[in-house]
Amino acid sequence: MQIQLLAVGQKMPAWVTEGFQQYQKRFPKDFELMLHEIAPGKRGKNADISRILRQEGEALLAAVPKGNRIITLEVTGKAWQTNELAEQMQRWQLDGRNVSLLIGGPEGLSPECLQHAEQRWSLSPLTLPHPLVRIVVAESLYRAWSINNNHPYHRE
Numbered sequence: 448m449q450i451q452l453l454a455v456g457q458k459m460p461a462w463v464t465e466g467f468q469q470y471q472k473r474f475p476k477d478f479e480l481m482l483h484e485i486a487p488g489k490r491g492k493n494a495d496i497s498r499i500l501r502q503e504g505e506a507l508l509a510a511v512p513k514g515n516r517i518i519t520l521e522v523t524g525k526a527w528q529t530n531e532l533a534e535q536m537q538r539w540q541l542d543g544r545n546v547s548l549l550i551g552g553p554e555g556l557s558p559e560c561l562q563h564a565e566q567r568w569s570l571s572p573l574t575l576p577h578p579l580v581r582i583v584v585a586e587s588l589y590r591a592w593s594i595n596n597n598h599p600y601h602r603e
């Protein structure tokens with residue numbers, strides 16, 4: 448299966464790119480984690496934030512391949528424990544569709560993105576900076592994958 452990580456934010460510092468790739472490269476060929484970055488809107492002095500949010504949301508949704516399961520990353524989403532995430536991953540695989548995980552920009556995700564979500568995933572009750580979110584997501588997915596595949600990465 449393919450998991451597409453769709454994130455608002457480009458031109459990340461090297462530590463973010465390296466951190467994400469550290470985990471991305473560990474997945475086998477039949478379980479691909481792909482990153483698709485969306486350009487953030489320009490937030491000038493008098494920027495119309497609701498318009499920017501809507502445009503970022505449109506760009507995110509336009510990048511989702513038809514039929515994918517959409518899961519939004521939200522502070523107020525469901526906080527899965529690692530074994531629960533591993534179970535979710537098994538369900539996603541049985542379902543046969545690929546998955547798109549949506550990460551918002553500085554003001555979060557647009558209402559349209561939230562409406563399209565089949566599931567909402569929270570990593571923590573803390574609001575995390577969006578560059579960090581993609582790394583934590585990649586590591587958490589890799590850990591869940593390792594549980595489902597009896598790989599020694601995860602230890603109880």
Ligand SMILES: C[S@@+](CC[C@H](N)C(=O)[O-])C[C@H]1O[C@@H](n2cnc3c(N)ncnc32)[C@H](O)[C@@H]1O
Pocket residue numbers: 519520521522523549550551552553554555556568569570571572573574575576577580
């Ligand atoms: C800087 S945060 C946006 C904060 C914004 N005020 C909000 O409430 O959504 C950028 C993005 O990172 C993701 N994010 C941040 N913290 C998160 C958490 N604890 N769990 C899941 N996603 C998180 C969300 O997708 C969010 O849209």
